[in-house]
Amino acid sequence: MLELIWLLPTFPLLGFLALVLTGGTLPKQIAGPIGAGSIGLSFAVAALIAMEFVGSGEDYFVYEAWTWMSVGNFSPGVTFYLDGLSTVMMLVITGVGFLIHLYATGYMADDPSFARFFSYMNLFVAAMLMLVLGDNLVLLYLGWEGVGLCSYLLIGFWYTNPANGYAARKAFVVTRVGDTSMAIGLFLLFAQLGTLNIQDLMHAAEGEWEIGSGYAVAAALLLLGGAVGKSAQLPLQTWLPDAMAGPTPISALIHAATMVTAGVYLIARTHILFELAPSVQLLVAWIGLATLLISGFTAMTQSDIKRVLAYSTVSQIGYMFLGLGVGAWSASVFHLMTHAFFKALLFLASGTVILSLHHEQNIFKMGALRKALPVSFASFLIGSLALTAFPFTSGYFSKDEILLGALAVEGVGTWLWLGGVIGAFFTGIYTFRLFFIVFFGESNVEHHVDREVGGWHMNGPLIILMILALVGGFIHVPVEAVFSHGEAHDEHHVSGLIHGIMIAVPLIGIGISYLFFMSKTFSVEKLMSSGLAQSLHKFWLGGWGFDTLYNALIVAPFLFLARINRKDLVDSFYALIVTLSQAANGMIVKTQTGSLRWYALTLVGGLVIIVTLGVLL
Amino acid sequence: MTITAADIYLLLPLLLVTGTVVVAMTAVGIKRDYTTTAIITITGLLVAAIAAAVLMSGTNQQVTPLLIIDQYSLFFTVVTCASAMFIAILSYPYLLALDDSREEYYLLLGVATVGAVVMVSSNHFVSAILGLETMSMSLYGMVAYTVHSKSAAQHPLEASVKYLVLSAAASGILLFGMALVYAQTGTLAFSSLVDLADSSRGDLGNDFTIVALLMITAGIAFKLSLAPFHIWTPDVYEGSPLPATTYLATIGKAAMFVILLRFMEASEALAFEGILTILSLIAVASILAGNLLALMQQNLKRLLAYSSIAHMGYILIAIIASYYVDGRIGIEAITFYLLAYLIMSLGTFGVASMVSDSSKEYDSIDDYKGLFWRQPVLAAIFTAMMLSLAGIPLTVGFIGKFYLFFAGVEGALWMLLAAMVIGSGIGLYYYLRVIYRMLEPAPESGVFNRSGQTASAFGVVGILFVLLLVLGVYPAPVIDLIEAISAYI
């Protein structure tokens, strides 16, 4: 059974080929089943494999399809590596992926390029599986770039609008910056350790580098660069909110559930390396913290329903990074999974809302929709609770573990924990701000909602995800073997007070947003009246001005250089040579006057010159 | 001293050419007939060439103090006579339309060839001057030949007067230089000028020798149109009727160069620092001036005149190299390049005269617009010739350039090589310009005069074309031959 693992990426790939080679001309009745079905099949396989693997009690399983390339001592194979971590990932990808595909068959039903959409989606899943199953960093890099490509194609799916194209390019290029740093990391690792097979690499690193050695730090930093790029963490987080330009299922699949968590996966995969570089590991924590706070603030100010969710995604991944940074590996992976559930749920639900309101995304043009859109309402309720870590929802357990992990760190631990808690507080506020504004209050809907779009293939996935979002916290993540020696700490005693705070804070957040946006006890307008508040609001709304900064520092100068040198400076040098020789020709031709006496003069002059020269020399 | 029968036998080629002229003259005396005169001349030259070729088996003998008949001189006798014959063939249709007596042209051509043959086999001042002036005199005539013709498109008069005056002045300088050398050495034969201190009368000093040598150099440089004595070239080329230009540009140059080579080798003039430097300067100046002058030139004949200046500069590099290298590579390079230069110049002018005649010459580059699509064969040949002049592989010009480069490398003359590279770089531009003109779509109007395109003319350029390619692709036999004959210098 296990050696059938190669089927996992194969099914989506076949689906992709089927859809592409037919030139995207397949009718929906066929394209839909192919698109969603291929993922369904690989989910089935994944489930069986997972069962057998977990049952077998093995630590890992390796299957080599073929040797990719072999040059000297550099010979990465197309090899699949299965262990607890990749099991979780592959289940999330295929499972959630399948649900989202299913949902999409309904959501995209009216789109003319239906088949094209699913071809991209399938390619994405294939690449994502490569990423998590690859046993060497080169294969991982293949998946890594592949998902980036699909993300680009899907963000720019509605290409007629230049804005989408821009968002797509931005997403690709910004992540490419990270990818490049990661690639350099790969070069460094290979140059130093002579292999890119992850397991060998980790052992070699442990063997050759003592903790905190320069190479370890450098390599870890470079890999981190890749991770922050893909997972939209500081300082490369700017692309994700714009990425919402794509169809909503994309946001759910790529920009919430799977691709953006690839960074988390990478760091978890190479956690040994990060343990060898404690400073970098701590940096990961701080990056996570900063990101989750900043995006938390920003989320509170957004008015586009998907941008709110996008920023919340960024901040949730921030939690995962925080967890990784404090060595709560399994906690991060756990949160990765639960987040996949409830964030996918939220996005899909928002999709339903948007579609029902004829592509309206501004939350202030919604309101009082709980009657009109019952399914979405339910989904949002559950999703928001899970997101705010409401006790005993999935999000509660995972976030709890992460914060405890943070607390356990000596020294800065308390501060990290405090930051995390504050983040949770804001999570409560912005999540329910969204919830209340959309589903309660008076309706600002422009064109009235006739009926909630749905049907089994849209509502089915929502319901399943609701369940998962609720009870996902009780799923056991089989990753002990992976992090066996890496786990930062065993469950030690934590005072009830701490637990109390961690439960209470999000609730307070929810309460505040209730007072603001539900009961209107406090008025946002009054708050906004102060100049300081307004400027703050502007600042947060603009995502803390990162875009502006990067435009000024990088984009503008590049465009300027490109513009001034369109003609290619180097060429003008050769042009100069041409001009010079033509000028010389112009001058020397003047000597050909045609006058005999002048000719005679040159004859004599020449004679005189050479004779004098000759005598002098 | 007496002239033996053996000497006569050795002088056969020379005598044959002379005889040809006499026969032709008598024929004209008996009955004026253009064709007959032409045929007599052509066959005579052919026979002479063959005779010389036959003699070319290991003979190396001084015939009278004036002439040296060795394989080298015989090789160039063959080349000269053959070229003269080609020119004669090409001239035939050209002059056909001339509204004036045409027969004497062949007499002039014959006499000029006599002079050329004397030059290539001379190692003595007297024979050198004798040959040179015989050739020049006849050339004055050839240049001015169409002067009576009302329809002659060129300025033969202006050309010939300029050529006459300047050439005579140059001869004067040359003669004076020779006189000084004679005063120094006491012999009119080419002989070493080094270490005269022990000669019976003591010498008149180094500077004296240098001045003498430089005057000779100047005189020769003028005839070879080397900078700064090049300035007459374009006008004379443009003004003369094409066959005369061809003669001037090919045989005129080659024969003169042989004399220069023999004199330099015999007199060891290069042993003098000053001479060496001056020659290097002249070479560089010629290469740069020639190519730069040609850069924007629109008149084909002037363009070729300028390019010939550059080419003479290239060959001069080999002469300088021959001083530095111990082997004979320099002389071989000169010999091969002269041969190559004859082939490509003859070809180029040949094609030009095939589309022209004495009343209308197509000597503007624009006249060749679209030739490639009108007359592919002719254009292909012309292109090949241009590429050869530019020194592109598959053509003899490349092997020639290869030879020169090799000589330069062995002599480690980096500066001169640099000049040659730069020069050739500029050269590419104007050669390609001509080719590009021919590639352009043909204009509706302006069809060429085809009277010049006789079978024989095609035969000539055809032969030259084949030679161009064969020597360009498989030069080994000729190289071996040249290696052998160069031993005689």
Next chain:
Amino acid sequence: MILVTLIAILFVGGLVAWFSERISPTMPRLVALIAVTLDLLLMFSLLGAGDAGGWVATFEADWIPRFGISFYFAADGLSVLLLMLTAFLGIIAIGAAWGEITERSGFFYFNLLWTLAGVLGVFTALDLFLFFFFWEVMLIPMYLIIAIWGHENKHYAAMKFFIFTQVTGMLMLISILVLAYFHYVQKGSLSFNYHDLLNVSTAGSMGMWVMLGFFLSFATKLPSVPFHSWLPDAHSQAPTAGSVILAGILLKTGAYGLIRFTVPLFPEASMAFAPYAMALAAISILYCAKVAFAQTDIKRLIAYTSVSHMGFVTLGIYAWNEQALQGAIMTMLAHGLSAAALFMLAGGLQHRIHTRDMSEMGGFWPKVPRMTAVAIFFSVAALGMPGLGNFIGEFLALIGAFQANITMTVLAAFGLILASVYSLWVLQKVFQGEYRNADFDDSHLTDLSRREMIYFALMMVGLIWMGMYPQSFLNMSEPALTQLLTSTQGVAVAVLQGAL
């Protein structure tokens, strides 16, 4: 013998094609296609282990004994790979010209085949004189192709192309002569034979100068900044087939020269020069990527990207270890296909809408979906997407170069970012966005024909093959490279020990 046959077939085929025009104007392309296909088939007989040195086929005969020059052809795995690339792209080029060249087709295919013949000669000649001979021979027909069938500014472009390559070629000729003279001085006889010259000691400043002569010529052909500026003009003016040959094959001759001649013949000088060469490579990659981004003429843009990509080749070559060299070769092959395909797309567009100005294009996707798909594929390939050939090449080149020179490698790696910038920019400008019925007449803006699709499909398969199972190519060049590496090992070690 087989090698000579390969070349002869093309030379003869060219002549036949020229004269076959008299029979019918469509005859020449057929003749050309047959000739090149025949060559390609014959080449399969070269797929074999070869002797100890990895030479699969050799042919030697006297040519100019006076100078020790001989007709010496030989091919090892490296050559064979490039030979096959040449023949393959030759077929593609004929395909590109199939419908485009209607005027004087006979002479066109004559030139096309003679260019290919020259290239084959370059890839197989092991006598340096012979090599130079072919090196120049391939230029003339290329010049004619640009000068006759080119676009609005063809005279300038053709002239520039010719003069750049010729002048630097002359410098190489001088270097070759000096090298032969070295052999004369050291071994007492003249020889232009590659294997003889390998034994000539070229250490010292003179060696450096001579090496520079070679490098200059190859760097111009490659091209590398600052000798690249002939390329954009040549490319933008040449007919599509011309661009395909130029980008796909001719540029590779420069890289081949560096691998085969420059480094092995002058190991000391090359090792000393390597840092500067790698710096030039990095500059080429970044600078030309930047300039490319600024272009509005789509063919110029692609031309500049070619320079940028060839930078990785230079980088790999001067890193001179197995990964880097394999990377360089893979990049040569992959770029050969991707660049050729991109130029065919650009040419196809120009053929359809008679403009190369991207500012007039936009939103073509719905009108030409197949072309768009192809364009996306090859742009993505060009920006180094894993799974496609270009990635293998560039990744190997970089991973090898990193072991030799970290700074330059890191700089070069930034090229990966810029590559994505300009590639996606082209897609945006041409295919995405709103379709506006622009100034040009779009009545001919039709999607790719079945014939065109076949060519592109062939190239796609090639790239995917290289990307997913490069081993079949790596194995071919492997023995040749080991040979080269061992021949220069002593020096490399010495350099590492700082002896030089």
Next chain:
Amino acid sequence: METIPVEHGLILAGILFCLGLIGVLTRRNIVFVLMSLEVMLNASGLAFIVAATRWGHAEGQVMFLMILTLAAAEVAVGLGLIIQMFRRYQTVDISVLSEMKG
């Protein structure tokens, strides 16, 4: 008896030669130009004779005779051209012969 040093003779010839050159340079009338050429040639002839006397050879005189014939021939051709020129331009000023240039 006391002979004239060879230098003196050569210097004299040199002066003559320069006179000739200057004539060629300065004269507009082509007839005078031809005459100046004569002077130049004869100057070199004189130089030959002086050189010959230095060595007591006859070659010098032979050369001089040759130069005389040479000069004669040159003048013959020259005068022929002058007539043509006068026919065409009604002048003997050489500056009219400057139609070709560049």
